Amino acid sequence: MKSNFSFFIILAVIISVMVLSSGCTENTSISSHSQSVTNASGAALVIALDNDTVQSLLAGGYSVQSIEPSTVGINQMSFNVTCVMFDTPQDSVGVNVDVKNNSIVNIWTLPKRVPMPGLYDV
Amino acid sequence: MPGVLSLKSAGALMMINDQNTYFGVNTYMSPGPLPVSSTGTFQHVVTTHIGKPASSGEDWTEAGATMSVNDPNPRYFTYDNDEGGWQFHGAAGTSQKNYQIYVSSTVESFTRNGQTVSGYVYNIWIDNSWVRSGHLLSRQTGINCANENWAQSGNSFSSENSHPTFQNGYLYKSSGYQLWGAYSGLQSNFNIWGSGHYTNAMSGGSYQFVSWVT
Numbered sequence: 001m002k003s004n005f006s007f008f009i010i011l012a013v014i015i016s017v018m019v020l021s022s023g024c025t026e027n028t029s030i031s032s033h034s035q036s037v038t039n040a041s042g043a044a045l046v047i048a049l050d051n052d053t054v055q056s057l058l059a060g061g062y063s064v065q066s067i068e069p070s071t072v073g074i075n076q077m078s079f080n081v082t083c084v085m086f087d088t089p090q091d092s093v094g095v096n097v098d099v100k101n102n103s104i105v106n107i108w109t110l111p112k113r114v115p116m117p118g119l120y121d122v
Numbered sequence: 123m124p125g126v127l128s129l130k131s132a133g134a135l136m137m138i139n140d141q142n143t144y145f146g147v148n149t150y151m152s153p154g155p156l157p158v159s160s161t162g163t164f165q166h167v168v169t170t171h172i173g174k175p176a177s178s179g180e181d182w183t184e185a186g187a188t189m190s191v192n193d194p195n196p197r198y199f200t201y202d203n204d205e206g207g208w209q210f211h212g213a214a215g216t217s218q219k220n221y222q223i224y225v226s227s228t229v230e231s232f233t234r235n236g237q238t239v240s241g242y243v244y245n246i247w248i249d250n251s252w253v254r255s256g257h258l259l260s261r262q263t264g265i266n267c268a269n270e271n272w273a274q275s276g277n278s279f280s281s282e283n284s285h286p287t288f289q290n291g292y293l294y295k296s297s298g299y300q301l302w303g304a305y306s307g308l309q310s311n312f313n314i315w316g317s318g319h320y321t322n323a324m325s326g327g328s329y330q331f332v333s334w335v336t
Contacts, residue, residue, distance in 0.1 A: 072311060096313065113207070
């Protein structure tokens with residue numbers, strides 16, 4: 001379990017470096033705002049993968065679907081977050097991350113159904 | 123043999139944080155026209171889920187309205203992930219209907235993933251008509267209301283000119299029920315993904331959860 005955890009962290013750091021490197025080489029005029037968003041994306045992924053609950057939800061395998069600036073509501077208050085979306089065999093998993101405070105605001109899942117009748121290529 | 127489409131999603135989700143207190147939900151939902159298009163949203167689902175993960179895997183059921191490009195007729199539906207999958211319950215209109223899912227104290231044996239296990243009987247009503255029963259492993263459960271939009275990669279999501287709305291909801295608990303609103307002791311989270319948006323004004327002591335994608 002400990003080795004799995006270490007593997008997740010190392011993988012996350014490698015992905016973060018790749019994302020950052022890609023952004024720098026493909027567009028040298030990248031704006032500071034875009035750069036900060038990219039930095040936030042890498043950091044958000046690391047924070048998400050470092051969480052025990054997230055690790056348990058991803059234990060059956062996953063892919064990263066998206067990492068985007070977002071908002072989350074807690075009752076009638078709203079907070080800016082970075083939303084990391086994972087795809088697993090059973091669920092879509094959303095992790096709302098407060099990068100500035102190095103914390104997770106909340107985790108939610110949207111369970112997958114089998115395709116409904118008719119939801120096939122024709 | 124046709125292949126299953128791989129779809130991306132966008133939407134909004136209202137959920138309670140506490141998965142260990144409430145036995146079900148009673149809410150009013152209008153799905154809107156559920157727009158779908160071969161170049162836009164391929165499948166549209168507006169639904170209420172109840173359930174929570176068990177050690178043996180996901181365990182949930184739901185009730186709502188759906189439409190897809192390959193079946194362009196809005197339908198009421200229910201779904202149970204381990205006991206029967208999809209069921210359809212007639213043509214859905216755009217007007218507001220009552221949806222109730224209640225997990226009773228009755229325990230029965232049922233077959234789940236090939237194993238005989240015990241579960242609490244749940245009942246689902248749509249528009250005050252009973253449409254389905256099944257079992258959940260836990261009586262106290264998680265609850266959420268969602269607007270799910272699914273599209274093929276490369277396509278944009280269809281605009282929702284008339285927005286799905288959940289309102290006048292309340293939550294069943296051991297001693298009656300309580301309104302699903304903003305007050306101390308009940309934390310609700312409002313999540314968006316993709317191009318999802320929402321508003322959550324208070325109306326009559328409960329949230330009026332309006333959501334859409336752009």
